[in-house]
Amino acid sequence: MSQPRVDKVWRVLVGLFAEVLNPMLIIWLALFVCLGYILTLLMPVRIEHWTALLGATLLLSLAGLLLRFRRLWRAGSDESLGFDRRALLPLLPLLVFLPLFHAELTSPTLQILNHGDMHVGYVHQLLYHATPPENIFVPGHPANFYWLYHALLAALVKATGWAPPLVASLVNIISICSSFYWLARVLVALGLAKRHTLWLGLLIVLVYCAVNITGALTLLQKWLDGAYHSNSLRIMLLPGADSRLHSVMGKVMNFTSTAVGIMCFIASLQICLRFLRGKLDWLDLVLLSACVALCLAVRHTAALSIVVALLGGGAAVGFGLIFDRRAVGTPPLQLAKATIRRLRPHFVAIWLVISAFLSLPLLHYYERFIATNVDGFSVQLFYPANINMLGAALLVFLPLLALQTVYALRDRSWLSLFLPVSAWLGLLLTAVLILPNGDQHKAVYYVAILVALSALQILARSWDRGRIQPVKLFVLCLGALAIVKVGQVTRYYDARARQLEFVYDSGHITYMDGERMPAYTWIRENTPADAILVLPLTVHKYEHMLHERQVYVRKAQYWFTDNIPSYDRRVTHVQELLSMETTAADYYSIIDAMRAELPGRALYAVLADSDAALAVIMDVGAEMVYEGDYGGEHVYLLNP
Numbered sequence: 001m002s003q004p005r006v007d008k009v010w011r012v013l014v015g016l017f018a019e020v021l022n023p024m025l026i027i028w029l030a031l032f033v034c035l036g037y038i039l040t041l042l043m044p045v046r047i048e049h050w051t052a053l054l055g056a057t058l059l060l061s062l063a064g065l066l067l068r069f070r071r072l073w074r075a076g077s078d079e080s081l082g083f084d085r086r087a088l089l090p091l092l093p094l095l096v097f098l099p100l101f102h103a104e105l106t107s108p109t110l111q112i113l114n115h116g117d118m119h120v121g122y123v124h125q126l127l128y129h130a131t132p133p134e135n136i137f138v139p140g141h142p143a144n145f146y147w148l149y150h151a152l153l154a155a156l157v158k159a160t161g162w163a164p165p166l167v168a169s170l171v172n173i174i175s176i177c178s179s180f181y182w183l184a185r186v187l188v189a190l191g192l193a194k195r196h197t198l199w200l201g202l203l204i205v206l207v208y209c210a211v212n213i214t215g216a217l218t219l220l221q222k223w224l225d226g227a228y229h230s231n232s233l234r235i236m237l238l239p240g241a242d243s244r245l246h247s248v249m250g251k252v253m254n255f256t257s258t259a260v261g262i263m264c265f266i267a268s269l270q271i272c273l274r275f276l277r278g279k280l281d282w283l284d285l286v287l288l289s290a291c292v293a294l295c296l297a298v299r300h301t302a303a304l305s306i307v308v309a310l311l312g313g314g315a316a317v318g319f320g321l322i323f324d325r326r327a328v329g330t331p332p333l334q335l336a337k338a339t340i341r342r343l344r345p346h347f348v349a350i351w352l353v354i355s356a357f358l359s360l361p362l363l364h365y366y367e368r369f370i371a372t373n374v375d376g377f378s379v380q381l382f383y384p385a386n387i388n389m390l391g392a393a394l395l396v397f398l399p400l401l402a403l404q405t406v407y408a409l410r411d412r413s414w415l416s417l418f419l420p421v422s423a424w425l426g427l428l429l430t431a432v433l434i435l436p437n438g439d440q441h442k443a444v445y446y447v448a449i450l451v452a453l454s455a456l457q458i459l460a461r462s463w464d465r466g467r468i469q470p471v472k473l474f475v476l477c478l479g480a481l482a483i484v485k486v487g488q489v490t491r492y493y494d495a496r497a498r499q500l501e502f503v504y505d506s507g508h509i510t511y512m513d514g515e516r517m518p519a520y521t522w523i524r525e526n527t528p529a530d531a532i533l534v535l536p537l538t539v540h541k542y543e544h545m546l547h548e549r550q551v552y553v554r555k556a557q558y559w560f561t562d563n564i565p566s567y568d569r570r571v572t573h574v575q576e577l578l579s580m581e582t583t584a585a586d587y588y589s590i591i592d593a594m595r596a597e598l599p600g601r602a603l604y605a606v607l608a609d610s611d612a613a614l615a616v617i618m619d620v621g622a623e624m625v626y627e628g629d630y631g632g633e634h635v636y637l638l639n640p
Contacts, residue, residue, distance in 0.1 A: 014087075019072060020065045022178050023287055024058075026267060027065070029260070030290035031057040032155070033148045033297035034358035037365050044130035047158050054155040068283065086196035093201035094180060096483050097249075100490045104169050104253050107497035108504055111165035112542065114254040118560075120509065120545040122147055123164040126154035128529035128548070137560045138567055139532060139550040140598050144560060146369060149257045149298040163504040168255050175259040176252055180204050182266040183449075189273045190419075192456050202479040203456065208262075209482040210452035211248045211393050211445060214238060216484035230491040241392035242385075242441050249489045251445070258442060261299030264291035265446045268306045272314055276332075276415055280339045282347060289355040296362040300369075301439065305446035308429050313422025321414055332414070378434045386431045386440060393444050396478070400455035407458060419457065423450035500542075509545045519606050519633040520547040522626045532598055534574060534605040534638060552594065552603070566597070577605075577638075591639050603638040 036053055039045050104110050112120070121136035122145060131151065135141040156167045183204050187193045193200035206213075215236030222228040222235050229235070233246040244251070252259040268291045271284045295303035318332030340348050391398070401423055408416035426447035433440045462471045503510050508524070511517055516539075523533070524547055533547060537555045544551060553570035554561075561567045573590050576582050582590075594603055605622070626635035 015069060015073065018181070019069045020062070022181050023283060024061050024065050025174065025178055026264060026287060026294060027290045028058050028061040029152065030294040030297075031061060031358075032152060034293050034362065036151055037148060037297065038358075038361050040131045041361065041364075046130050047127050047154055050126065050151055050155040051158045054152075054159060065283075084196060089196055089198050090184065090201035090204070092198060093205050093479070093483070096205065096486050097176070100249060100253065100486060100493060101173050103490060103493040103497060104173065105166075107493070108163070108165060108502040108509070109497050109500040110253070110493050111163075111169045111255065112500075112502055112509070112545065113496060114256070116165055116255050117541040117544045118145075118557075119150065119153075119168065119255045120164050121550075122150035123154045123157060124548045125550070126151050127158065134550065135560065135564070136544075136550065137554045137557060138564050138570065139552065141564055141566075142368070144369065144563070146257070146298055146300070148365065149260075152298070157507060161507050163507050163509055165255060165509070166504065169253070172253060172259040175263040179208065179259070179263040179266050182263065182270050183207060185270050186266065186273060186453070189270070189277070190415075190453065190457065192453075192460055202476070205486070206475070206479045206482050207449055207452045207456070209248050209485055210397065210448040212236060212238075212241065212245055212485075213396050213478055213481050215247060215488070216481040219484065219488060230488070231495040233489065233492050236485060236488060238392045238395070240388050242389040242444075244441050245389065245393045245444060247485050247489050248445055248448070249486055250492075251442070253489075253493075257298040258445065261295055261302030261442075262445055262449075264295050264299070265302050265305055265310075266449065267291055268310050269449070272310050272418070273415075275314070275335060275339065276418060278335055278338060280343075282343055282351070285343070285348075285351050289351070289359065293355075293359040293362060296359065296366060299442075300366060301435070301443045302446060304429065304433075305426055305443055309422045309426035309446065309450060313425050314418060316425070317414065317417045317421045321412075321417075379432045380434055381432055383432065383434060386433075389441060390427060390430060390444065390447070394448055394451050397448075397451045397455040400458050401451050404454045404458035407461070416457065419450055419454045423447065423454050426450055502542075508548070511542065511546055515608070516543060516606055516633045517546060519626060519628055519635050522635060523604065523606075524548040526626070527604060528602055531602045531604055532594075534577060534594075534603060536578060537571065537574065547606075549604075552598075570597075578607075595639060605636045605638055606633050607636060608633050 032054055035057065036045065036050060039049065039053070118136065122133055122143065125133040125136065126147070131147075133143045133147050133150070135143055153164055153167050153171070156162075156171070157164050160167065184193075184195075184200055187200060187203050187207070188195055193203050218236050218238060219228065227235070233250050234243050236246045237243065248262075252262065268288055271280070271288045271291075274280050274284055292303055292306055295306060314332065322333050401420060404416075405420040405424070408420050426443070430440060430443040430447050433443065456475070459471050459475060463469060501511070510521075520543070523531070527549065529549075531549050533549050533551045535543075535551055537553070541555065544554065553567065553574055556562070556567065556571075573594060576586060577590050591603070604625070608628075622636040622638050624634055625637050628634050
């Protein structure tokens with residue numbers, strides 16, 4: 001193939017990746033959750049509607065970005081994108097993540113490992129019921145979790161036929177890779193790295209994994225002390241550190257939307273930097289709105305970090321610079337006026353109206369989420385646990401952040417001040433905020449990106465071009481520590497993948513060693529989708545993924561059950577129903593109470609021959625609808 005043709009193919013591929021696929025991911029998902037929630041306010045939304053909406057929003061966002069890409073192509077914006085083998089150099093340090101991605105994608109156990117029972121429960125509800133979903137721990141009560149994330153997963157499960165944990169892992173890995181792209185643009189825009197260099201790839205690893213960068217040193221100490229083992233991530237923690245902040249990779253690979261939140265945060269940071277350089281265009285405005293809306297729906301801490309740390313930081317610094325005649329750079333008020341003139345006022349007005357129409361309903365969604373949590377969120381000016389958490393997680397970078405702040409104030413540089421001020425605001429937010437279930441630790445991931453970038457800015461002041469300096473060697477060592485941390489997460493994942501034996505049967509999850517598995521298979525194939533199971537509270541939490549039905553009551557878990565007055569009553573019902581001392585009169589009284597709580601829904605129990613309550617259940621008229629093997633589990637209809 002001739003060089004001109006190679007260049008043309010390369011320009012098309014790079015252009016599609018940068019100008020279409022990466023923006024499309026955020027815009028597509030934001031449109032889906034925004035329009036999906038508005039739809040739930042108007043009508044009951046079933047999985048067929050969610051799947052249709054998924055396809056429609058994909059086509060809409062793809063068509064718009066392809067039209068934009070076509071205009072850019074015709075304008076010749078691709079002429080500087082000739083093929084260059086050096087463009088692959090930044091990818092080489094990122095290869096350290098491939099074993100981790102491979103372990104995640106090939107092991108159902110890893111995909112399910114962290115709260116998989118809860119997330120899969122919400123996905124199954126959205127697959128089989130109209131929205132909004134119910135609380136999976138206490139059916140009949142509203143969900144107190146960010147269920148729009150599970151609506152996205154449910155639509156993807158329906159469209160692909162894959163199991164929910166596999167779909168969640170794919171979404172996470174795609175989000176991580178997209179984050180690398182946005183982070184590369186941020187690093188280049190800040191002048192911390194050049195395109196087509198190994199240095200750029202190393203800094204991507206360092207900044208993305210900035211949380212608890214000292215973890216590799218703790219590993220070394222454990223190894224020297226003879227206490228090292230691969231089946232734990234908490235051995236990477238300093239004494240007193242938050243046990244969940246051992247490694248960012250240990251969190252973003254979980255069955256959560258953390259990876260999506262980080263992707264939106266980094267993309268928003270890139271948009272803010274473009275504004276500071278006077279390069280904002282209409283796609284940036286759309287992307288910023290999409291990032292905030294998507295985070296409101298699936299990751300609230302990320303939305304807070306974008307608004308308070310990024311937009312608040314820019315506003316705070318800009319307000320000071322407007323009145324500082326010695327400030328270096330164009331004042332932000334002039335940048336805003338120039339942007340409005342370039343984009344045209346009527347477009348900005350339309351963008352504001354559409355953004356408000358799509359995102360304001362999500363505030364109602366967020367309010368309902370908070371209303372169903374007994375703790376909600378609160379602010380405490382001095383909260384030692386948060387302060388210790390931040391100090392341990394960002395120990396290396398915090399002194400450098402302080403130094404960069406001093407130099408930026410001395411220089412009065414708008415670009416140099418933005419990151420430190422945003423970082424301090426993010427630190428303040430994370431230090432004083434108290435979220436349900438201690439979720440404020442997730443905000444540290446966003447703050448760490450700002451703090452690490454600020455630290456690199458001060459270190460970059462002493463970099464010499466063309467040779468390795470002590471400062472640059474220090475950054476190389478930090479990058480090596482980040483790579484070691486990723487390696488430890490991979491070793492941990494490999495060890496955990498062999499401990500549980502989950503497999504997929506099409507889109508269903510099967511537990512190879514589960515005694516109740518035949519009964520659960522019968523239940524998901526032969527009972528109504530809204531059926532309620534009565535199971536002992538001692539049932540392992542992962543078993544709840546297998547029957548794909550709601551359970552009358554599950555074992556208590558934090559604020560999912562703490563704020564529900566009827567929870568204790570349901571626990572008592574289950575204990576009495578499965579007790580040998582329960583009389584026929586007691587049985588019928590309990591069943592009547594359960595029917596009143598969940599009217600019109602069939603009640604099933606799964607019991608073994610060895611269960612003490614089996615004789616009682618049979619005597620009072622429960623109907624055996626599935627007979628398992630001798631000594632195995634049987635299914636009984638409690639209210640025939």
